[in-house]
Amino acid sequence: MPNDKIKTAVFPGSFDPFTIGHESVVRRALDMFDKVIVGIGWNTTKSRFFPIEKSMESIRRVFEDTAGRVEVKVFKGLTVDFCKNEGSRYILRGLRTAADFEYERAIAQTNKAMYPDIETVFLLTLPQHTHVNSSIIREIIKQGGDVSLFVPKNYML
Amino acid sequence: MPNDKIKTAVFPGSFDPFTIGHESVVRRALDMFDKVIVGIGWNTTKSRFFPIEKSMESIRRVFEDTAGRVEVKVFKGLTVDFCKNEGSRYILRGLRTAADFEYERAIAQTNKAMYPDIETVFLLTLPQHTHVNSSIIREIIKQGGDVSLFVPKNYML
Amino acid sequence: MPNDKIKTAVFPGSFDPFTIGHESVVRRALDMFDKVIVGIGWNTTKSRFFPIEKSMESIRRVFEDTAGRVEVKVFKGLTVDFCKNEGSRYILRGLRTAADFEYERAIAQTNKAMYPDIETVFLLTLPQHTHVNSSIIREIIKQGGDVSLFVPKNYML
Amino acid sequence: MPNDKIKTAVFPGSFDPFTIGHESVVRRALDMFDKVIVGIGWNTTKSRFFPIEKSMESIRRVFEDTAGRVEVKVFKGLTVDFCKNEGSRYILRGLRTAADFEYERAIAQTNKAMYPDIETVFLLTLPQHTHVNSSIIREIIKQGGDVSLFVPKNYML
Amino acid sequence: MPNDKIKTAVFPGSFDPFTIGHESVVRRALDMFDKVIVGIGWNTTKSRFFPIEKSMESIRRVFEDTAGRVEVKVFKGLTVDFCKNEGSRYILRGLRTAADFEYERAIAQTNKAMYPDIETVFLLTLPQHTHVNSSIIREIIKQGGDVSLFVPKNYML
């Protein structure tokens, strides 16, 4: 008997900027979940490199072809509270490296301690995306380099 | 619009023996997937500690309460071929440690190179199960120790 | 012939805040050492989230039941100098993850290079405390979450 | 009030062979513990490279200068049972690398699950001993190389 | 003033089999070194999956286009002794993962302890080759799978 609820995953992050690695994780997750909400965490104590409104708009455009199955929202507060509000029990995350893993595990286990029904689901980034990460991209931009290789096609930085 | 296919995940391993960590991963995956197939890989070149027939029977008993949503099968050959035969595009794996992660990533990326439609989905083991692994359990048994803490309730070793 | 000197260990850190993981390490160390000094390092170039006086007072209260075997002190300067002043040759640290380990090893080997008689003694955090760390706790507080699960009973934040 | 019981640590391993790294860990532990028992685990299912009797004799000779504070024993069965029999609540282990750490943590947490009073105490190997390990030494010997740099002075292989 | 000696690197391994990752490391090293010797270590105590003569012949064919700048040899004994005999002071190795790194570091530091003039030079494998390793390839073959994606074009298994 199929499990008939609509399954929504939240893909939280700062996405400063959103990369081709992020895009790939969301697209692959659309096979497993009915809906994926890209949740841009608004951290009042850490300033962003790219303005949050433009990031939201840019990510929306990346997923224009998904018939509304990807939503992009900004949230304040805890990720687990955002999940509850959105009726989602799944947090989606991409894993690139062993260092990533250690950090992600701490966050995921903390989230589960605070909200036992939550499950963090990990997909791997593709091999060719392993080195792509937002902080290196910001560094390249600061040094005047071109990062179009590392963000989705037509992404507005 | 909900995604209406039946979603089946394959949970492959040697399960020599099946642990409380394995059990927890399968039970949590039942929320995301309609069916989970525990696939015991039959490796003709490596001998098992526990007989495969008894392992299959023991694991089945662990999931008697799941209304048939967990199946237990033995397979020969490649995991990706087993998935194709079962009509599954998802491989389910548990992650415990950073060392696990490196190994799991190599296997998952190799599987994807051989069968691009396959997706490996990782769940974390619970914190209290992080140290539970089959090879340590076999070692304890060889030394005459009691392992009932580390296998599912009523599991027949 | 028993080794009859009083053995004092220094447990240094910023403890911003002190967690249930820290508490557990100190309590278990009391079996090995006669005295444990919780040393709150005062770093003039990095501002604290919780005021140092209140942290000192809060930690003291946690160990009120130890008959004076746990002392809480603030120190400026190098940890090895604090150890010398306190007549301690042991630095006590808890290890949670492989990432922790790499960092702790660098610090411990640097301390030993500066003061060859010092020995850093590591205990593991308990499995259920692996994900508890001060920086995640601070982040939860900033997002308006409840952290009482992660700090000692009656700890004043 | 000093803690007046005699403190004994068990340093378990296969010591096949015992290295300068092992020697250094034992000598440094003698400051913290009244007695250290080097416990050579006798694994009936894994054959040794060096005969166990000769290893026991060789290690004893290394610590002839310690006034009887280091004992060398062979044990069968679980390490935690050996500790109980010897009246020791401390398992001593050296840590070299992050890979070591992951393995050691699993073993230590399993031991604590089976015998909650046991505490595994870790010391770091010295930087110059980080690469010294028994399996590399065996490999060098198989290839006809000289390993005297890696074992204690006068150690009989 | 250019450094005018001929620079030869030894690329040691069991190459059981040689992979596209190995090929890429050798080709990139040809820019830095005048000659690269692929040294297949003959380990009398570990049996090979592929016969050593055929492996040697297959690897030679891979580098037929390099005008003799890549040589393929079998050696017994220590890698450092092979390097001395070949007049090489450089050991070339590819790095894929953090787990690789820990192992490679131990080997390289042991080699340097035995032969201080030797230098191990590491290149990274390309991102798309990160998961390609000889033991996974052997496993796929045992399971009846096709590995042509993972070995050099025209490589004879």
Added chain:
Amino acid sequence: MPNDKIKTAVFPGSFDPFTIGHESVVRRALDMFDKVIVGIGWNTTKSRFFPIEKSMESIRRVFEDTAGRVEVKVFKGLTVDFCKNEGSRYILRGLRTAADFEYERAIAQTNKAMYPDIETVFLLTLPQHTHVNSSIIREIIKQGGDVSLFVPKNYML
């Protein structure tokens, strides 16, 4: 036929300060490369602890004995652009730990994505230098400690 171009490696970093570990990597690289350019990256958004002019002068002095084969330069912008300008296709980096490795791999693969002809060449730091790193040195100085053990002889801080 020897490869007759002059081989130049760029050793980029912030060198804030330059350590004995850095010195050792450069000296060992002089056997492989004809010239090594120590490139101090000038990051306009991150302030230095030591003034860049003094660092440049201090590093130059360290290599006064190398007959001009080590040059010290300050650069702005991307490391790959600096390499192109200097006619170098080699980036030289030292590896200390597994954590280092993960970070270095991301940077190196990003550089290769932007400039496919670049090759990052890694040497290991010596075992006794594994724990020496610039950020720990800065921390010791802030705490009033002596760091002369960790920087090259006669290095002006």
